[in-house]
Amino acid sequence: MAMTGRPAAPRGTGHEVDEDRRRFLGTAALSALVVAPGVSLLAFAEGQGRKQGASARTRWGLLIDTTKCKSSCTACVTACSSYNGWKNEGRPTDPQWIRKVQVTDPETGVSRSVPVMCQHCAKAPCVEVCPTGASFKRADGIVLVDRHICIGCRYCMMACPYKARSFVSEEISGQKPWAPRGKGTVEGCTLCVDRIDAGQVPACVQACAHEGGRAMTFGDLKDPASEISRALAEFPSVQLRADLMLDPGVQYQGLP
Amino acid sequence: MRAIHYREIDGSGGFWALVGLLALLLAAGLTAAYFMEHIGHIITGMSNQVVWGMPHVFAVFLIVAASGALNTASIASVFGRVAYKPLARLSGLLAIALLIGGLAILVLDLGRPDRLGVAMTHYNFRSIFAWNILLYTGFIAVTGWYLWVMMEQRLNRHSRMVGTVAFLWRLILTTGTGSIFGLLVARQPYDEAIMAPMFIVMSLAFGLAIFILVLMAACRAGARPLGDETLMRLKNLLGAFAAGLLYFLLVFHLTKLYEAKFSGAEAFILWRGGPYTVLFWFGAVFLGGVLPMLLFWLPPMRRSRAAVGWGSVSVVVGGLALVYDVVIGGQAWPLSIFPGMQVSSSFYDGVVGYYAPSLPECALGLGGCALAVLITLLALKLLPFLPETLADEGN
Amino acid sequence: MRDRPVILAGLALLLLLLTAPFWLGAVAHTGSALPAIPRAKGAHCVRPVAWMRKNHMKLLMRVRYEAVHEGIRNRQESLPGCISCHVSRLADGKYPSVTSSKFFCNACHQYVGVRIDCFSCHSNRPGSGAGTVAQSGGEARLVALAAIGNPAIVPPRVAGGSSTARRRREAPWRWP
Incomplete structure (x- = not known):
């Protein structure tokens, strides 16, 4: 499996949530409302979810x-x-x-x-x-x-x-x-x-x-x-x- | 050189009484292991400070002694000293028995002994521990092969070759055992490559001492003659090994004393460590080295068999003290995470680790020893390991 | 050869003892009911039920390797995911004990006599979302919830389907 891009990286001291992630969750939530009532936001996020695991590009x-x-x-x-x-x-x-x-x-x-x-x-x-x-x-x-x-x-x-x-x-x-x-x-x-x-x-x-x-x-x-x-x-x-x-x-x- | 006749030992009432006693000890050890697994290591004296305890003292001692017990056979086969040949079979048998006893303790002390299969199928080859698993099982196989070659007349001519393999194997094995500690850079009382050869010298002494004791006991109980010449030869060898051990202890500690980073740990073992200091000076140095040499070589006791016996006992007791000092004392000395600083924490940083052996641990350790002796006794009974006579030539 | 009858009798006894588990099992199971499997909360499993009955351990072994060693976490296909769907409160409002036959895994595992030790380490009841540190904000709580296996329902995936995870190599080790 190709490891494309860095996994959404938490940075800083806890307040800041990674921008990409916030955008992604937002989109997912919106789509979930439209596409499939009964399928939760998280299930949807999971379906499309980031599959890349730990990467050596990160330490x-x-x-x-x-x-x-x-x-x-x-x-x-x-x-x-x-x-x-x-x-x-x-x-x-x-x-x-x-x-x-x-x-x-x-x-x-x-x-x-x-x-x-x-x-x-x-x-x-x-x-x-x-x-x-x-x-x-x-x-x-x-x-x-x-x-x-x-x-x-x-x-x-x-x-x-x-x-x-x-x-x-x-x-x-x-x-x-x-x-x-x-x-x-x-x-x-x-x-x-x-x-x-x-x-x-x-x-x-x-x-x-x-x-x-x-x-x-x-x-x-x-x-x-x-x-x-x-x-x-x-x-x-x-x-x-x-x-x-x-x-x-x-x-x-x-x-x- | 007369022909050697080997014969099984006789099973008198005393023999079976001893077997029964050892079986009881073994059962106690197994019971202890059962509780240690089911309740957890909380019932032992081990903690997050002293993570290896009494089981490891016994296991390391037996494993080290196992490789040393093979000495007599090696001297006969590899170095061609005919006088040792009648003793070679017993030597190989003891090596296997002691190793199985030690390994049993080690395995039963694991947090998850049920996962022994995992240990046998998952190897991290950067781990000296993983290498040791292979070295130990291999040693049993090689020594078994060696015994077969010695005991099967048609194969006798191979005994030198197989004996050499076994001899080299045991050197590597003890190097591995010593390296378990010697390679631990994290702990100041270890972290010294000389521990590998030091363990070899320890093995020579402990193994031979146990060999002499078993030989004397077996010959006495079976009323088989044991010549003075044979016994005195073994005695002189053991004396030399005890002196060698003292020499290695001296070099080991001199090296460490010379390096500033080890000074705290050295002071702990050598003069400020309370029981660990006593164990070192009285146990390892006096009982393990000085006393046996006095008993063996002081003029009034030169020909005394009792002195040989007590000297061997002294080496065994001193050896256990030394292994305890290395295994437990080495862990009791706290890690130096912030060198030169005063430290304190809820996790016993900067504090000498407290350890008191618990009953289950001692039972497990003694159970392993009992297993080793039991294997030896039963093997002596079933197969011809011991010559009918070890009387001196010409008697 | 006066000992022959004794030897043969001894051998027969040994054979009987060695095969005892089979005989005893056959006797014990005659007429006994099939295990009663507790119902799951969701409508579908992550794989077809027939496939799961046979292969759930393979799936668990793979996701375990991926989660622990590679950091690939799939909320449904994880042990906490299974638990959150398959373990429910009983009539008395309590979760079944991990040793009782009402505990999902035990229903079959006790029946076939296969011991599992997953729950000596793993939690045996659905996570509640308590995964967050007290002060964390809503977003953090959301993510923490996700990490512990959400009981949401997803369309079933067919064995050998297009899941990325399926194309990954099997765990390089197995239980003995």
Whole structure:
């Protein structure tokens, strides 16, 4: 199947909806009214729907400006937890797809609160070590676990330098339909891949924009015009454990 | 050189009592695995901080020891030392039994052991783990072939060739096992290529120690003579392997101490790590290396069989301590995501990981060990693995 | 050969034990009713029913690969899509338990004794549109709804039809 054009790309921090998409949905709604009563707008959109999936022409990235991130704010963590249906009750076995790490320079005393999640590395160690290939990277750079073939060996958790993955160590119920997860498999931040495929920004980014300090910028690193690319061009940023040369898709500004 | 006569061992009441005891241990291990799968790993001491626990300590120990147990056979076939030939069959048998025991633990600890078929059909060839699946199953096949060639008289002439294949295979296998840890760049206590050869030396020591213990027990229980010369030869070899292990530990930690990025992790293992420090110095260094050498070579104990036995026990206990220190201690040391910074979070960043082995984990680990011994015992009973006599020549 | 009768009896017993599942199954199924399949909400399935009865697993395996690995998400042809149409509230207003025979998949799967483990991870009830983060605007909610499988009715697609997805390669792996 030909991959023509970039998939409708969500840009910015959650307010702006891609122009094409808005136009398309509008047209679809109008046509639906005219053409087929009883066939819903979404069914119609689906019938004609974008069939192209993740494309290598895109690399999704996240830029986190830690100077705008307050220690007291946990909007991103709460949003991720409620959207994806994981719960942290403070036990060492509880999953944490995203967490706030308080980072302090012991000499200068400069301290920042840093959201840490899967860094969606271009050369991800978790992908390298996974014996079955369950840990994989999508064409657009999102690193995921295919829990259909994950055997629960946890080697990816040994290999990840960011402690980004959790193991589900008990029976769970009430999963969200868009975020399947279950006992005996490994999980982690998906960058809200279902939202990205539907043209939305990740839940953490949206929450940060609405209730947080607007510290997170999401977008396509391969598009020089995207907000994230412009922000990266303007201010210096760093990747965590850059010495490992894993080329993470998540970058940080203002670290101590 | 007199002809060697092999014979099955006799099944006395003691034999069957031991088989029954091991079967109970195995059943306990299987029960533990059942609960771990059905309730989840929540019933173990493992967490998101220490993701590999007691099952992996036992599994790694058994797998490493398995390749080492083949030493005696290799010395006979590959290096042509005739004196070791009567021991070669037992050596091959132990190698297979220990490996099956270790693999059983590893598989039953998986989050989804029901998906073993997936692990066998989906290979990511960039993964050292995937390579190990092939290396382990291949090792069982190659060693089985080797045993066949040794035990079938018509095929005896091939034993050198097949023995060489098995010997090379075991070197690659242990390199693979060591690389599981050595290639983990994310964790400071690992991330060192020397772990691969170090695991080979570990395997030489652990495998031979277990071999000596099984040999002594089997000869004693079956009232088969075991010559001093044979035993002392094995003892000297084990002493040399223990010294080799100490040397590798020294080089490993000296290298790491020299690099600033490892200093925190090294301080943790070597002097600030509480139980992990004790395990290293008392367990790995003293029990695994120093004590056996003293027992083997101090003048008053030069000819003592008890010293050989206790020295081998010491190597096994010290070896388990070392593997525990590597597997658990290596994970307990927190990841350095922000080097040089003080960190804290709800996810135990910057905190030494807490781990206490739980009963099901220990049961699973011991069950695997029981399986290995059970396989060995039953095989000894069914097939002629052990010579009628191992008395010294001329006696 | 004094042992011959004993050996033969043992072999016969072994054969009987080995084939026990078939005998027991034959006994258990004589006279038992065919499974009662709960009715779906929509008028048509995404494929003809006869095709689905035989091939639903193939469809699920393909869309699973496409959704997870390639990011191609088709709302109707997805497990949440199936659930949203095939799982309804019972008379007491509650959704059937995932272990009960009133749960759509179980009606047949329990009958034929084929265990599925989809719902150890996947949600077993229709999504409600709760997929949005609390503060998101209407548009976002719309899209989120779409992503979780809208129970809308679409004209049936014929097997081997013109769906783009059908021309894609099969998933490169299969269950053993």
